[in-house]
Amino acid sequence: MRNFTCKCGNTLYFANSSCLSCGRSVGFIPEQLTLSTCELIEDNVWLAYADNQHYKPCSNYTKYQVCNWLVPLNQEGEYCSSCALTTHIPDLSRQENVLLWYRMELAKRRLLYTLKKLGLPVWRPIPDKPPLRFRFLEDVKEDKYGNELTVKSTIITGHNNGVITLNLREAEDASRVLMREKMNERYRTLIGHFRHESGHFYWDVLIQNSPWQQSFRDLFGDENIDYMQSLEAYYKSGPPANWQENYISAYASMHPWEDWAETWAHYLHIVDTLETATEYEVALLGYETVNPLTNNGAANPEFDVVYEDWCRLTTVLNALNRSMGLDDAYPFVISDRALLKLRFVHDIVQKQLSA
Structure with missing residues (x-):
């Protein structure tokens, strides 16, 4: 940024x-x-x-x-091009929801900034595809006395037919950390949710029924595998024992669509964080950090250069966090197979820029 x-x-x-x-x-x-x-x-x-x-x-x-x-x-x-994409907002009569809504909108605007810099379609019409939209919903239940009570999660964060839905509780730090522990995740952030769910949207836009679809299946697997069965199997048995050899995260092992969305999110983590590093003129081991978002993406460096800088930067970030007694900023190890998937995302994005 x-x-x-x-x-x-x-x-x-x-x-x-x-x-x-x-x-x-x-x-x-x-x-x-x-x-x-x-x-x-x-x-x-x-x-x-x-x-x-x-x-x-x-x-x-x-x-x-x-x-x-x-x-x-x-x-x-009366609305800007970002706010116009939000079709549902939380109940603003609850004062605490204004802050949570602000956090949602800020994370969404960060996502949109990166997508626009990468030359990806957001506002322009996409033939035969629904437009991108957002819903920010909360878990609420009314008791017999007419009082609204927050209950266990009923709003599922996800993507469907161009619409990204996020549970408002993800903007509450305590609730998000609790869910991270419950789901046995090492990383769970609001911007991470936006980037992940946008991956599902762009699979529909960039991969489905495109010349890339067979290459996608060669790397990620056949997306026609029953999604609900895969979901149930994952939450019943967890990821395969050797998931680190093939996937960028445990959740990516659940289904090819989730593998793609997790990989897409990580690619957005990489390019946005590296742009921030270049903005502060970060140099590591004598190497100046490259900016993968230069000139609205028109002069993006090669993937190998981007990845080398990412490895150097995350090594330092994790070391600094450990010095402060914090969790690793980037608690992931990228296998050779996962690296091929990241390169695939990079190639597709570059194709968009040159189109």
Whole structure:
């Protein structure tokens, strides 16, 4: 993730809605992937210094402060291109839900930033495919007295026909950690959920009925294997004993679709984190870190270069976390087979950029 610069020279971060130095309002311009200092011209009309164009803040920016994206002034509608993708939001009469919704939207915007930089279709129409949409739902049950009570999870995080649904509890740190322990996972994050579920969406868009489908099956397996039977078998017996030899995570062993989604998510982890490292001019063992998201992906380095830098960076990240008594930042070992799958994702993304 890039950092940005205010008109006053102060550093701005992706989530900022104002400059902490000069106090100016700032807004993200998705068409340019830049965060700009803005001047209030009149009610709901902002002038962005980045391009000297007029914008209006997203309605969720002004009403709830859960967004910091801008809308072109001549564009119809009150929502930015990110918030317009969300079809269901939590019950905002519950005050705590506003913060959880903000966390959901922030993680979603980080995902969209990376997808756009990789040249992947998000907003443009995809022939014969449903558009990408998001639902943020919560587990609620009404008792006989009319009171709403939170109960055990009934909202399942997942993807179906272009719609990504996330359980609001994933935005609660304590609930997410509890679920991570219950599921015997070493890694579970909100952005990880978004990246994983987007993988299912892009399997439908990029792999299904495409020239890539046979290559996918050669690497990941036949997706026609019964999904529900695979799911039941996984939760009954767990992953195969040698799963580390073939999969990037235990859950990836459940079904070829999950293998793809886990691999896709890891690829997005890699490119986003490496861009952040280059933004801070990180150099390891005398090597400058490459940026795999340079120029909206048009000048992406070769996969081998990206992976070498990723190995160096995660070795340091894990060592630093251990020094602080924290869990590894990246608790995964990538086998040769899993590496081939990551390369496959890279090749497909590069194909999109050159199309």
